[in-house]
Amino acid sequence: MEEQKPKLKMAVYWAAACGGCCVSVLDVHEKLFDVVAAADLVFWPVALDTKYQDVEDMPDKNIDITLFNGAVRNSENEHMANLLRQKSEILVAYGSCSHMGGIPGLANFSTKEELFQRVYKESESTVNAGNVRPQTEYKVEEGILELPEFYNDVRALADVTDVDYFIPGCPPQTERLVEVFMAIVTGAELPPKGSVIGAGTKAQCDECIRKKSDTKRIKKFHRSWEVEDDGETCFMEQGILCMGPTTRTGCDYRCINGNAPCRGCYGPTPDVSDPGAKMMSAIASIIEEKESADIDRVLEDLVDPAGSFYRYSLPVSYVRRTVS
């Protein structure tokens, strides 16, 4: 009888994220049969009844591949990042949050104190007369109850532990995951450590099907609801902010095909050290005006440059949090 190839051991973990990444894994649909034929899912809290203790009991490097989605926001996220690093052969930062901080990373516009003040005191729906705040330890009769410590900063996975590969996207395109997975299963040569995989290297604009003219000039920025999109002209030429110029391909133009501008979830093209700064550079180049007052008038309509240009990448940028 032919000797059976040992099955891969795979784990999926969810840190500071919305859960969409786990759903994108489930979105393999019937390909799931190929996945489970080639791999055993040994740890996946959202889908399987596995406990942290199960991972702690494993020998080191026991898991072949771990897809870690979500940013690192608290001590629990950090503990699991380090633990899964220790137990995995290949650790993949899966999705925008673990790749660059993602949407949770926007919390770096506020400090921990500001967030707690808002959530546990000021919010309209909060009734908290005793000004109770979450404690990391609380003594009850039965013993001590613990809660993870909430950190001041949100960090990307690679800022916490050693990461082998990055699969970008919010969430990653499921087809890309299947391609990467099949490459690992078939023993194809893997790219060098630290690579972004499951994505292209060109900018979205390079392959965008929308009509572009050579003289891109912006006289006014619009919010997308202010413009009746003609469905075929470049968003920027219609005055709608689109992250296409600096964002990687790989998403199959999900947003553009849905008549929405690119938001930049796939992260910057290779060799860009600060995604938002690159975008600012591109945007400023195509504004029509030449006088300070006119330029300011055009920029007035960009109400939140930091939030727009660093929507998914604030924690990995040069100025990764507000300075107080």
Added chain:
Amino acid sequence: MEFNPKIIAFLCKWCSYTGADLAGTSRMEYKPNVRAIRVMCSGRIEPTFVLRALRKGADGVLICGCHPGDCHYQEGNYRCLRRYHLLQKYIQQMGIESERLKLEWISASEGKQYAELINSFTQTITELGPCHVKETMEVLT
């Protein structure tokens, strides 16, 4: 100890760097706080350069290019101007004082203006005190 600010200046080759050179060859005295970096055109100065300078510990960043209409590459300084306005909006949003980033046009013959600019900008930054970007970015958790 007296605060001695670190200032990074990006100067375009054709006008501003030549202007700075003129200040030097004319033996004008000005504050030694500026580290000048020559670039081919002020249009080459990307927001990344400015943010990296602040992250690495600069207390102020100065950008100089040719006067409007005088750019060696015709349009470069206008690009620079637009980036500067956008950057200003961004750094203020991030809690960085707008005075830390300054844009001035210096022509090749304006050695004196360059020396005065360096003195006044150094003065502004000294009064403002140290920039906290670097230390804020180092503090984790």
